[in-house]
Amino acid sequence: xxxxxxxxxxxxxxxxxxxxxxxxxxxxxxxxxxxxxxxxxxxxxxxxxxxxxxxxxxxxxxxxxxxxxxxxxxxxxxxxxxxxxxxxxxxxxxxxxxxxxxxxxxxxxxxxxxxxxxxxxxxxxxxxxxxxxxxxxxxxxxxxxxx
Numbered sequence: 001x002x003x004x005x006x007x008x009x010x011x012x013x014x015x016x017x018x019x020x021x022x023x024x025x026x027x028x029x030x031x032x033x034x035x036x037x038x039x040x041x042x043x044x045x046x047x048x049x050x051x052x053x054x055x056x057x058x059x060x061x062x063x064x065x066x067x068x069x070x071x072x073x074x075x076x077x078x079x080x081x082x083x084x085x086x087x088x089x090x091x092x093x094x095x096x097x098x099x100x101x102x103x104x105x106x107x108x109x110x111x112x113x114x115x116x117x118x119x120x121x122x123x124x125x126x127x128x129x130x131x132x133x134x135x136x137x138x139x140x141x142x143x144x145x146x147x
Contacts, residue, residue, distance in 0.1 A: 094122030
């Protein structure tokens with residue numbers, strides 16, 4: 001049984017003793033999300049897309065806000081990202097499930113996916129592409145996560 005299957009309070013204690021620490025780091029490499037960084041803790045999920053209701057939203061990005069456009073005026077590369085494009089769920093240390101929610105295509109390391117389980121994030125980063133212009137680096141941050 002992994003520590004992820006225990007209640008939160010017990011899991012945090014077990015993690016301290018077993019060394020299972022860290023969190024997922026997502027960093028925008030290109031497009032409207034370029035330069036933005038966010039973190040997802042173990043047991044949490046993040047929805048990425050155009051909608052303002054997403055945890056990581058193109059419409060809340062500094063670039064979109066600075067351009068001051070309405071969605072009807074958005075360029076094609078912006079509209080290529082679905083309103084709710086992808087879900088990223090952190091299962092436990094270095095194990096992340098990525099699920100495409102939109103129909104426009106989601107790619108991990110250049111391969112189109114519906115759902116993929118990444119198990120090697122503790123050892124290497126991956127690239128998540130929402131469109132030709134929206135690219136995100138995903139990697140496991142081994143620093144202690146906030147409790």
